[in-house]
Amino acid sequence: MHEVDFGSTTVFYPGGQQKIINQSNASLSTADHLIEYNKQLENNLNKGIRFTRIFERLIETNDTEELLKAVLELSQYKLDSTYLIYPKQYSSSDFYLIFLSRLLQLHNKLGMILQENVHDKELHHEFVGINQDGYFIFKLDTQNPDGAYYFEKNTRETLFYINFTRQVISFNSEALTNLLVVNYGNKYDFSVIKKLSIFLLQIGRFFKEDFGYDVDFNYLDPSNQAIYEIVNDKMPQFSLDKLFIKASQAGYMLVTNTHNEAQLDLNDGTRLLLFNNGSNSKQIDEQVQWVMQVQDPNNQFSWLDLLFRYEFLHDWYLENIESIGIKSSDIFYKGA
Amino acid sequence: MANSNQFSLSDHNQATKTLTDAVVNKIKYLQALDDAVKKQDDRLVYQLIDGARYAREIMRARHGNADAENEMLIKDIHAELSDYLSGKLIAYLKEKYPFFYFEEIAIGQFQIYFGNWWGRRMFGTLDVLNVSFNFDEIEYQKLTRSFALEAQNKRLNSDKIKQISESSDRLQALIDSQEKRDLEKEKIRGEIKRTSQEKSGFWKAAEQKDAKQRLVGELTHLAELDEQANSAYREIRENEERVLALSKEDTLMGYEKQSIIAKFSSFAVFEEKIETLYRDYIASLIAAKGVDADA
Numbered sequence: 017m018h019e020v021d022f023g024s025t026t027v028f029y030p031g032g033q034q035k036i037i038n039q040s041n042a043s044l045s046t047a048d049h050l051i052e053y054n055k056q057l058e059n060n061l062n063k064g065i066r067f068t069r070i071f072e073r074l075i076e077t078n079d080t081e082e083l084l085k086a087v088l089e090l091s092q093y094k095l096d097s098t099y100l101i102y103p104k105q106y107s108s109s110d111f112y113l114i115f116l117s118r119l120l121q122l123h124n125k126l127g128m129i130l131q132e133n134v135h136d137k138e139l140h141h142e143f144v145g146i147n148q149d150g151y152f153i154f155k156l157d158t159q160n161p162d163g164a165y166y167f168e169k170n171t172r173e174t175l176f177y178i179n180f181t182r183q184v185i186s187f188n189s190e191a192l193t194n195l196l197v198v199n200y201g202n203k204y205d206f207s208v209i210k211k212l213s214i215f216l217l218q219i220g221r222f223f224k225e226d227f228g229y230d231v232d233f234n235y236l237d238p239s240n241q242a243i244y245e246i247v248n249d250k251m252p253q254f255s256l257d258k259l260f261i262k263a264s265q266a267g268y269m270l271v272t273n274t275h276n277e278a279q280l281d282l283n284d285g286t287r288l289l290l291f292n293n294g295s296n297s298k299q300i301d302e303q304v305q306w307v308m309q310v311q312d313p314n315n316q317f318s319w320l321d322l323l324f325r326y327e328f329l330h331d332w333y334l335e336n337i338e339s340i341g342i343k344s345s346d347i348f349y350k351g352a
Numbered sequence: 353m354a355n356s357n358q359f360s361l362s363d364h365n366q367a368t369k370t371l372t373d374a375v376v377n378k379i380k381y382l383q384a385l386d387d388a389v390k391k392q393d394d395r396l397v398y399q400l401i402d403g404a405r406y407a408r409e410i411m412r413a414r415h416g417n418a419d420a421e422n423e424m425l426i427k428d429i430h431a432e433l434s435d436y437l438s439g440k441l442i443a444y445l446k447e448k449y450p451f452f453y454f455e456e457i458a459i460g461q462f463q464i465y466f467g468n469w470w471g472r473r474m475f476g477t478l479d480v481l482n483v484s485f486n487f488d489e490i491e492y493q494k495l496t497r498s499f500a501l502e503a504q505n506k507r508l509n510s511d512k513i514k515q516i517s518e519s520s521d522r523l524q525a526l527i528d529s530q531e532k533r534d535l536e537k538e539k540i541r542g543e544i545k546r547t548s549q550e551k552s553g554f555w556k557a558a559e560q561k562d563a564k565q566r567l568v569g570e571l572t573h574l575a576e577l578d579e580q581a582n583s584a585y586r587e588i589r590e591n592e593e594r595v596l597a598l599s600k601e602d603t604l605m606g607y608e609k610q611s612i613i614a615k616f617s618s619f620a621v622f623e624e625k626i627e628t629l630y631r632d633y634i635a636s637l638i639a640a641k642g643v644d645a646d647a
Contacts, residue, residue: 254596256470257597
C-alpha cells in the first residue's frame with residue numbers, strides 16, 4: 017500500500033532524507049507522466065484533426081495534384097497511438113479506391129461506382145454493366161509499400177500494378193484475357209466490356225497526363241505505334257500457319273509483306289501485323305522478339321477490340337496463347 | 353627466185369581479207385547488239401541473242417538467219433544480258449501474271465514465288481533469255497492435280513486429312529477405352545486361373561487346353577492395344593502437326609487456283625499462255641514499238 021504506485025497520483029513518504037529524494041523523484045516522474053499523457057493526447061487529437069483535413073481534401077478537392085498528394089499522405093498515415101485508438105478506419109486500399117473514383121469524377125467520367133461492403137465496411141469498385149461480376153479492390157505490394165495491385169476479388173485477377181514512387185502503371189495481359197475476354201466475354205456484350213476497358217484506359221491516361229506516370233497499357237493500347245510482345249520470342253511458325261488457315265476460312269488473307277512481316281488486312285483499313293522486332297544485325301547476340309501490332313486509320317482499335325470484333329482471331333488467340341500470348345511488362349511481376 | 357620445193361601457201365592478202373571480214377562480221381554483230389541496247393530495243397536484242405528461235409517463232413521461217421557463232425560471243429555476259437532484259441520482261445509478267453513474285457537471287461537470276469500469302473511456295477525460276485518459266489516440277493504437279501481434283505469437289509489433301517483424322521479418332525478411342533480393357537484383362541486372368549485349377553477328365557483335357565489358349569490369345573491382343581494406347585498421345589500430336597501442314601498446303605493451293613481462275617478463267621488457258629509466252633512477249637514489244645513509232 018505504501019509502495020510506489022505509478023498508476024495513482026497519491027504517494028506519501030513520511031520517511032528520512034533519502035526517502036524524500038526518492039519521494040521527490042517519484043512525484044516528479046508522475047508529473048512528467050501526466051504532462052506527457054496530456055501532450056500525447058493533444059498531439060494525437062491534432063494528428064486526428066490533421067487527418068480529417070487531408071481526408072477532406074481527398075474527398076472534396078477539385079485539384080488533381082492535391083488529390084494525389086492527399087492519397088499518398090493518407091496511405092502512410094499512422095492514426096492510432098497508445099493513447100488513442102480509432103475504431104473505424106479505412107485501409108490504404110480504401111484510400112486508393114476513393115482516389116481513383118475522385119480522379120475519374122474530376123474528369124467527368126461516370127460509371128465507376130465506389131461501394132461500401134455492408135459486412136466488413138471495406139470499400140470496393142463496381143462498374144456499370146458488370147456490377148455483380150466485378151468487385152475491385154487494391155491489394156498492397158508486400159515487397160514494396162508504394163506499390164499496389166488493382167484486383168478483382170472473386171476471380172483473383174489483377175488488372176494492373178501501380179507504383180507511386182516509381183510512378184508507373186502496368187496492365188496485366190493475363191488478367192485482361194482471363195477476366196475481360198473469357199469470363200466477361202462469355203456473359204456480356206462487347207459494348208459492356210468495351211466500357212470497362214475504356215475506364216481502364218482512362219485511369220492510365222489520367223495518370224499519364226495529370227501526373228506524368230509511365231503507363232504500359234498492354235493490349236488495351238489502341239495507338240498504331242503500340243507494339244505487343246508475345247511470349248514465344250522465336251518465330252511462332254505453327255501459330256502463324258494456323259492463323260493463315262483460320263483467316264482464310266473467315267475470308268481474310270494472311271500475307272507476307274515486303275518487310276517479310278506477316279500481315280492480315282481486316283475490315284475498314286484495320287491491319288494486324290506480326291513480326292520480329294528484335295535487332296536484325298548479324299551479331300552473335302542477335303535479339304529475336306516477335307511482336308503484334310494493330311493499325312487502323314483512326315488509332316481506335318487495340319488487340320482487345322480485334323478479339324471481340326473477329327471471332328476467328330478470338331479463337332486463334334485463346335487456342336495458341338502459349339505461343340502467341342501477349343506478355344506483361346517485367347515491372348508487373350517484379351512488383352509481385 | 354621461186355623455190356619450187358615449197359608447198360604452195362595461201363595468198364596472204366586473201367587471208368588478211370578473210371580475217372578482216374570475219375572480225376568485221378563479229379564487230380557488226382556486237383555493234384548491232386550495242387545499238388539495240390542503247391536504243392532499249394529489247395525485241396532486237398532477243399533476235400540477236402537467239403536468231404534461230406526468233407526466226408522460227410516470230411517470222412515462222414524454217415531456215416532463219418541463225419548466227420550461232422556470233423551468239424557464242426556473248427556467252428560469258430549472259431548474266432548481264434539477263435539482268436538488262438529482266439526490266440521490261442518482269443514488268444510485262446507482273447501485268448499478265450500478277451500472282452507471280454520475282455526475287456533476284458544473283459545478277460540476272462530470278463526465283464518465282466506464287467502469291468504473297470503466308471507460306472507461299474517457291475515455284476521455280478525465270479529464264480529471262482528464253483522468256484520462259486522453269487517451274488518446279490513437284491510444285492507444278494501439285495497444282496495440276498489440285499485442279500484435276502476440283503471436278504470431284506476435293507482438295508489436294510482432303511483424302512490424307514480424312515485418313516489422318518480417322519487414325520487420330522481411333523487412337524483417342526484406344527486411350528478412352530483403357531479402363532474397360534483393364535477390367536477385361538482382370539476377368540480373363542481370373543478365367544485362366546480357374547481353368548487351370550479345374551480337375552478334368554481325359555476327354556475334357558484337350559477342350560480345356562483350347563480354351564486356355566484362346567484366353568491367352570485375347571490377353572495378348574489386349575496387351576498390344578495397351579501398348580498402342582501408350583504411344584497414342586504422341587501420335588495424335590504428330591497427326592495434328594501433319595494435318596496442320598496439309599491444311600496449310602490446301603489453303604495456299606486454294607489461293608493459287610483462285611488467282612489463276614481470276615486471270616485466265618481456266619487452268620487450260622493458263623497452260624496455253626505459258627506455252628506461247630515467248631511469242632506473246634515479243635509481239636507485245638513489237639506492238640509497243642509500233643505505238644512509239646506512231647507517236
